[in-house]
Each structure stands twice: as C-alpha cells, then as structure tokens.
Amino acid sequence: MKPTPLIDQEQFRLIINRLCFELVENHDDFSNTVILGIQPRGIYLAERIKDTLKEIIPQAQIDYGVLDTTFFRDDFRRREQPIAANATSVPFIIENKKVILIDDVLYTGRTIRAAMDAMLAYGRPSFVELLTLVDRRFSRELPIEASYVGKAIDSIDSQRVTVEWAHLNKAKKDRVVLHTSAHNE
Amino acid sequence: MNNQLSVQHLLGIKDLTPEDIQLIFKHADEFKDVINRPIKKVPTLREITIANMFFENSTRTKLSFELAEKRLSADVVNFSASGSSVSKGETLIDTVNNILAMKVDMVVMRHPNPGAHQFLSQHVNTTIINAGDGTHEHPTQALLDAYSMREQLGELQGKKVLIVGDIKHSRVALSNIFCLQKLGAEVMVCGPSTLIPKHIAELGVQVSHNLDEALAWCDVANMLRIQLERQGSDNHVANFPSLREYSMRFGLSKAHLDKLDKKIIVMHPGPINRGVEITSDVADSEHSIILDQVENGVAVRMAVIFLLAAKIKRN
16 A cells, blocks of 8 residues: 655654754753764654754754664564664763653654663763654553654554655655555555 | 574584674674773663583683673673582583573583584573684684774775684684684784694685794784693694794794884784783784773673574573
C-alpha cells in the first residue's frame, strides 16, 4: 500500500520553526541549556533544530551532542536483529544544565528511557525536556511524554512512521509518511 | 552491514570473516569512548555471568578481560588452575561443566593446550572466548594489535607489518598473521631460523633473518617477547646461543630506528623483556604505542564480549 503523507515539506518547515520559537521562549539564549540528539535518526532533527536556532538567535553558543542508547536499552538479546552501536559525542558536562533530548519519533518511550540513562554518565542535569517531531500517541509503554511535539498522530503497532530528510533522499524533500503493511488493509 | 558476528564463540581469528573484524572494531570505537568517560560503565550485560578460567599464568590479559566484563556490568567469577581441583585430577570438561552448573553464560579461558577451546566448544553448552591456547591462537591480542595499528595508520589494506622474534612459540604471531591478512595487510616475520616455523611461508607471509632489511620494508614492527619459559622445550635444545646474542641480532634499538628514513610504529604485546627484544629507549619513545595497545585491549574485549553475548539465547 502506498505510504500516507503525514507532514509535507511546507508544514515541515513551519513545524520546525514553531518548535524553535517554543524553545527560545523557555531557554532564552541557551547559555545554560544543551541539546542532545538521539542516535541514529534523532540527530538529523537535532541538527536541523540547532541550525534553525542559530538563525533565530545568531549570537547564541549552543552546546550540541549526540547520544547513543544501544548499551542502555532494555531489549538487548530480545530482538531478532541486534542493534549496532553508533557514536556518542557529548563534549561537555551536563551537571546543573537544562537538557533538551531530541528524537524524531516518540513511540513506546523505551528509547527515551535508555537515553536518560545514557545521559546521566555526563552529570546530573537540573532539568530535562524532550522534543519530538512526531508523537505516536496512545502507543506508550512507559510513563514518558514529550515537552515539545511537532505533530501528534494516531497509529497502530503494525504501522511504521518514517521521517525523510531532504539531504538524505532522492526527492530532496523533507516529509513524514505513515507506512501500512499490506495485510492490514 | 550485518550487526551480528558470524560465529558463536571466539576460538581463533581463523574463524572470523573480515566483516566480523570490522564489526568488532566499530564497537570498540564506541567502547573506547565509554571507558574515557567520567562514568566508565554501561549496564548492557547485567543479565550475563562470565567465568574467567586461567589454566596458565596471565596478568595483563586477565585484568583486561575482567575490566572489560565489569565495565559492561556483567557478573564475573575468576578461576585459576593453581590451587583448584584440576590438581586433584578433574578433567577439563568436568571442571567447566561444574562451573556452568552455577549458571554461568560465558567462559573466557586460557589453556596451555592448543585446541582446548575447540574441543570444549564441541562438548559443553556455553559461549567460549579464547584468551590464549598454548602456541596456537590469542585472538583478542591480534584484534587489539590490528585495532591499534588502524588507529595510527587508517585502514590496514596494503600496509606492511613486521613481526619479530619467537614466531614458533607465539600464539600472538599466528593470530596476528590471520588477522592482518584478513584486513588486507602484508606480513613479514623476522627472527633466527630456529624460531621461525619451517613452512610458515605457506601462510603467505614473507620471511627475513635480517632485522635491518626487514625494518626498512615495514610500516609497523611488532616485537614479540622471547618466551624464556618455552625455550629449550624442544628436546631440551636451546633455540639460540644466548640472550645477549639474540638481542644483538634481533633486538630493536634506537640505532635501528635512526637509520631509517621514515617513522615506523613500534608495538609489543607485553610483558617486555627490556634490553632483550626491545631497548628501554625505544619502548618509551614516541614510536612506541605499547600503552595504547593496553588501553585498546579493554575496548576491543568489551566489543567481543558484547557481540558474543548478543548471540546467547535467552531461556
């Protein structure tokens, strides 16, 4: 079945801008705030957010890192195909900082739990928030909610949400689509 | 890229594919980052119990494995042959099965008999990592050596690696040859003819008996330890007249390095006999990456244990 579009290119741009202004409202010039993108796919969103924030507040110094959750996941040895580790790069200490975790899709909440564990290796933050582009609501398996949501959608387990990035796909377009496997039709 | 190793055990480098080795390196990169953080530990293997069984002496390898296991949050039990029931005549299979009955998931073993791990893997139901079997293989040492070279030189395809010393008694040499060849490097061995196995050229390695010529050829020189405990074991005939003569002909000194018109990397698997295979000024020089090897050893062993643990079935 053809994937259903959820967010097209223009909406995508507007959502990113709105999320950034929401962040600026709460974090001023980011002097005490750090951004952590979650590997593997959250880092594209985190980079986009960071670049857009730079346009909005050019004078800001934004601390940016990427976090891999592989060694902190609760599904080690429980998956058919194991997850390979990705790079973690947090070149600063987050002690007493405000942390914004960024992932593209919030689904069961298990990745975010693992990310919070991974994050604590770099200090005790004063405050942690979560930003996500797509919130697959009603699918949570843990009591985790996002502080900033691009778009909340209703989906079922057999469906898949993918975020496509202009710099990574052939169509050169940013968009989000919902895939439904054939046997659910 | 496949995210799984092609093997259930690490018995030797011979069984690994080049993709396996790259997968181990990729994970070692991430674990090296982990062990350089303020909190040097990840919780991944909290469900796994590992037994370190050393039927032969070891300080560095045992410590390195134990640290790797603890930094992955595995539970660790240690066993050494001295003072155990082995001296009462218990067989290897019985010893291991008794330990496994205490719900151990993985065995890291060093054993004086070549092939002990292969044999054990066929008779007991557990994941086995070879930490050295006699004069056969020492796969994690070869992996950490290649990983350390790669850190200095980039991918090893086409690089020239020289292994000097007691090739005949060295499990490090054999594992290194397999590992480097799988990664596309060229290998030369150098030493007195009594310490070079007769048909080693069959493995596709070059042989030299002249250290100066060999050094001029190579990018990396891996100086092996003269295994004093294994000399004279072949019909009680010594393999070279004296340590002094060995060190004059095959010991690496500053004078050798100064003669070269390039900078080569010097490695040593430890423990060093200073003044025999390598002089102190070389071991402590900027050419030497001996301490990097030790640091990388923990990261590489974490990668191996993590990837093998991922293949252990849950009950």
